[in-house]
Amino acid sequence: MVVQIAIRGQEMFWLGGIPKLASDSVNQVVFEFIVLSDWDGFDLVAQFSQNGKTFNKVVTNGKAKMPVEIGAGRLEISVFGTSGTERRNTVVALET
Numbered sequence: 001m002v003v004q005i006a007i008r009g010q011e012m013f014w015l016g017g018i019p020k021l022a023s024d025s026v027n028q029v030v031f032e033f034i035v036l037s038d039w040d041g042f043d044l045v046a047q048f049s050q051n052g053k054t055f056n057k058v059v060t061n062g063k064a065k066m067p068v069e070i071g072a073g074r075l076e077i078s079v080f081g082t083s084g085t086e087r088r089n090t091v092v093a094l095e096t
Contacts, residue, residue, distance in 0.1 A: 001019070001021075001028060001029050001030070002030050002031075002032050002063075003019050003021075003029060003031050003032070004016060004031075004032045004034060005031060005032070005034070005093060006034045006035075006036075007034065007035045007036065007039060007079060007090055008036050008038075009036075009038060010088070010089065010090050011090065012077070012078070012079065012090050012092075012093040013093075015034070018094075021066075021075070028066075029065065030063050030064070030065050030066070031046060031063065031064050031065075031066065031077070032062055032063050033062050033063070033064070034062065035062065039081055039088065041083045042081030042083045042088060043058075043081060043082055043083070044058075044059035044079055044081045045057065045059060045079065045081070046058075046059050046064040046077060046078075046079050047076075047077070047079070047080065048066060048075060048076070048077055049075070049077075049078075049092075050070055050071065050074065051073070053069070055069055055070070059079070074094065075094070076092045076093070076094055077092065077093045077094075078090050078091065078092045078093070
């Protein structure tokens, strides 16, 4: 399953609505981040947080797989990017 999220400035928008993800979907869910040009030149990292733990995944070619540590329940997703000494963050997108 591919879940698409658009990033504009510091905001993230679910494309196609917020998906319902089945638990134990190991290596089955890929997040595709569609980023506007204001993020050009930034190396991106997706952060997946659940139950007080955060897991980082490098975004490669606009995509990152959901970490295997993520289980059933509320999931928070955000993205940060770095370019030299500059850093940008998005607000958190939620999936319940």
